[in-house]
Amino acid sequence: MGDGKEITNKIKSIPGKTNFRDRMVWRILVVGIASFIMALNINTFVHTGGLLPGGASGLTLLIQEIVKKYLHREIPYTVLNLLINAIPVYIGFRFVGKKFTWLSCWCIVLTAVLTDIIPPLHLTEDILLISIFGGLINGVAISLCLLKDATSGGTDFIAIYLSEKRGVDSFSIPLIINAVILTAAGVIFDWDKALYSIIFQYASTATIRMLYRKYQKATFFIVTNKPQEVCDAISDISMHGATILEGEGSYEHCERNVVYSVVSGAESGRIIRVVRETDPEAFVNVLKTERVIGRFYQRPTE
Numbered sequence: 001m002g003d004g005k006e007i008t009n010k011i012k013s014i015p016g017k018t019n020f021r022d023r024m025v026w027r028i029l030v031v032g033i034a035s036f037i038m039a040l041n042i043n044t045f046v047h048t049g050g051l052l053p054g055g056a057s058g059l060t061l062l063i064q065e066i067v068k069k070y071l072h073r074e075i076p077y078t079v080l081n082l083l084i085n086a087i088p089v090y091i092g093f094r095f096v097g098k099k100f101t102w103l104s105c106w107c108i109v110l111t112a113v114l115t116d117i118i119p120p121l122h123l124t125e126d127i128l129l130i131s132i133f134g135g136l137i138n139g140v141a142i143s144l145c146l147l148k149d150a151t152s153g154g155t156d157f158i159a160i161y162l163s164e165k166r167g168v169d170s171f172s173i174p175l176i177i178n179a180v181i182l183t184a185a186g187v188i189f190d191w192d193k194a195l196y197s198i199i200f201q202y203a204s205t206a207t208i209r210m211l212y213r214k215y216q217k218a219t220f221f222i223v224t225n226k227p228q229e230v231c232d233a234i235s236d237i238s239m240h241g242a243t244i245l246e247g248e249g250s251y252e253h254c255e256r257n258v259v260y261s262v263v264s265g266a267e268s269g270r271i272i273r274v275v276r277e278t279d280p281e282a283f284v285n286v287l288k289t290e291r292v293i294g295r296f297y298q299r300p301t302e
Contacts, residue, residue: 044120051130052197088157092161214264230242230275
């Protein structure tokens with residue numbers, strides 16, 4: 001019995017297990033904070049401006065308004081939002097990753113519940129300010145989820161699925177889907193609110209693309225006297241290989257080596273730092289890559 005307890009204690013003390021548990025707790029906490037921000041944003045900017053934020057949240061609010069206007073009844077946000085998210089959640093479980101989807105479910109449920117609980121708060125009546133700043137806040141909250149491998153549900157699941165399948169940033173596609181939803185809202189209700197909602201959604205999407213760069217690509221051209229060390233450093237961080245090109249410096253006419261590599265945009269900052277540490281004299285040129293065809297390692301979403 002003593003030996004068994006000793007083995008169990010050793011397993012519990014393994015650093016990897018402790019780090020994994022701490023990582024999961026941190027992810028759950030950050031996603032919870034993002035959910036609170038989204039719910040507060042809905043009850044502050046979205047409701048004040050009468051906007052539809054797009055995605056599952058926007059569709060939920062649209063159906064609520066339709067039922068309220070034509071049937072004179074009110075449907076709880078939580079119940080309707082969970083029903084709408086059922087299909088995207090299935091897509092997440094089936095094609096993306098189970099941990100990713102469970103964390104996303106935590107975000108969806110918590111956001112829906114908090115939206116029903118948090119009282120409305122009016123900061124401004126300016127519809128343009130509401131559209132822009134509400135969209136920015138929404139984009140920040142969604143980016144927090146994405147950075148911790150979760151999502152707010154709805155069209156974000158579709159964007160992640162398409163990004164995983166295609167290997168490119170597909171977060172412009174939800175903008176198109178949301179524009180269709182908002183056009184329907186314009187036909188049924190008010191075109192002004194629908195058009196302002198598109199501004200809200202554009203600001204949100206632009207913020208996400210600026211903060212979340214996992215599916216964006218960056219091309220590195222690094223002139224260095226330590227090509228192999230730089231290649232090893234890139235591989236350690238990103239799991240990507242590199243090509244060493246031989247060249248000649250035009251000024252001193254001496255041999256120069258150029259390391260060429262394509263990595264995820266989310267890793268480019270860390271790679272720049274490690275290259276500078278490896279070779280302080282290195283010359284680094286980073287280019288935005290539109291598309292990569294061929295074998296490119298993409299860290300899987302859990």
